[in-house]
Amino acid sequence: MGGRAQRTWGPRIRRPWRLPRRILQPFEGPGSSGGRGCGRGRGRGRGAGRGKAEDKEWIPITKLGRLVKDMKIKSLEEIYLFFLPIKESEIIDFFLGASLKDEVLKITPSGVKCSKEVATAIRGDIILAKLSIVPVQRGYWGNKIGKPRTVLCKVTGRCGSMLVYFIPAPRGTGIVSAPVPKKLLMMAGIDDCYTSARGCTATLGNFAKATFDAISKTYSYLIPDLWKETVFTKSPYQEFTEHPKKKKKKKRKRKRKRKRKRKRKRKRKKKKKKKKKKKKKKKKKKKKKKKKKDQA
Numbered sequence: 523m524g525g526r527a528q529r530t531w532g533p534r535i536r537r538p539w540r541l542p543r544r545i546l547q548p549f550e551g552p553g554s555s556g557g558r559g560c561g562r563g564r565g566r567g568r569g570a571g572r573g574k575a576e577d578k579e580w581i582p583i584t585k586l587g588r589l590v591k592d593m594k595i596k597s598l599e600e601i602y603l604f605f606l607p608i609k610e611s612e613i614i615d616f617f618l619g620a621s622l623k624d625e626v627l628k629i630t631p632s633g634v635k636c637s638k639e640v641a642t643a644i645r646g647d648i649i650l651a652k653l654s655i656v657p658v659q660r661g662y663w664g665n666k667i668g669k670p671r672t673v674l675c676k677v678t679g680r681c682g683s684m685l686v687y688f689i690p691a692p693r694g695t696g697i698v699s700a701p702v703p704k705k706l707l708m709m710a711g712i713d714d715c716y717t718s719a720r721g722c723t724a725t726l727g728n729f730a731k732a733t734f735d736a737i738s739k740t741y742s743y744l745i746p747d748l749w750k751e752t753v754f755t756k757s758p759y760q761e762f763t764e765h766p767k768k769k770k771k772k773k774r775k776r777k778r779k780r781k782r783k784r785k786r787k788r789k790r791k792k793k794k795k796k797k798k799k800k801k802k803k804k805k806k807k808k809k810k811k812k813k814k815k816d817q818a
Contacts, residue, residue, distance in 0.1 A: 580612045585759065590616055594762050602657050604757040611652040618655075623709060624648065627702060628726045658710045659740040663692045671713040675743055679736025682728040683721035686736050691716045702726060703733040710737050 582588045587610045589595045598617050601608065608614065614622070635646035661674035677688045686703060691714040697704045699717035707715055723729050755761075 580616075582610060582612070584609050585765075586610070587613055589758055589762055589765060592765070594765065595758050598657070600758065606758070608653055608655075611649040614652040614655055622652075624651070625705060625709075627705065627730055630727060632727070656734075656738040657741055658712070658737055659743075660712060661690065661745070663690045663714070668693075673712060673715050674740050674745060677736045677739050677743075679732040679734070679739065681731035681735060682725065684723070684725070684728045684732040685720040686729075686732040687718045688736050689716040689718075690714075700729075702729050706730065706733045706737065 580587075580591065582591050586595070586601070586606055586608065590613050595601060598614075601613075633643070634650060635643045637643040637646065659674050660670035661672060662670055663672050671693060672690045673688045675690065679686045679688075688707075691698070693714060695714045695716070697707050697712065697715050697717070699707065699715070700719065700723065702723075703717055703719075707717075719729070719732075721728075
């Protein structure tokens, strides 16, 4: 065999490549289990929902949860007023069910919650986010007309090398900031605000945490509007101290009902016995009468 050998690889020659069966099959959508390239990453499909579990009846564990479920506490403001720790995510769902929003800013290798499956890890992360919800205090730039639309005063937030400043802005300016704090401010209900940032803004995690820190500090300032004398009321724990004890009384009522049922049963049995005795006496009398007639 003379001449050149046939070239099997080069710039103009395509190498024959056999695609795996899984890629050739139609894509099953996010959350399809098994195989690489399905869902969002390798292994088990990562798009298996955002961790939304099936709707089950909420059985509260903490005292605050019981008070919320029994409608003794009617708003989140009552909880934040007395700095009561929220240890159940269902309390947030009870008050802010449909109005809650979540948005993915960036996917990073560092994790908050770990689990064998991705869906359960996401669910745990969402629960932690619900427990760390913070109240936001809004204010005015100039005259107090309409609803508050901007930040209460100049606020700073810090995380790592990041420093974020929020400055009140007049009505109609909008949120003048980078896209990361803009999303967080919109979720907080702030419509007009000037912002400035210092540090490494490329690290999105620190940038987002610094903005969250600044937003959470809005309630730490005591403005002249809040200088009025307030009538201090009892905390829900003091007001409803005997609330869980009422459930024990229900158990006592059940015991009483059982005792009453037993008494009724005993009375019925006694009545039946008396009836049987009366019937026996009547039969004996009839027999005696028959004997007397036969003898006569």
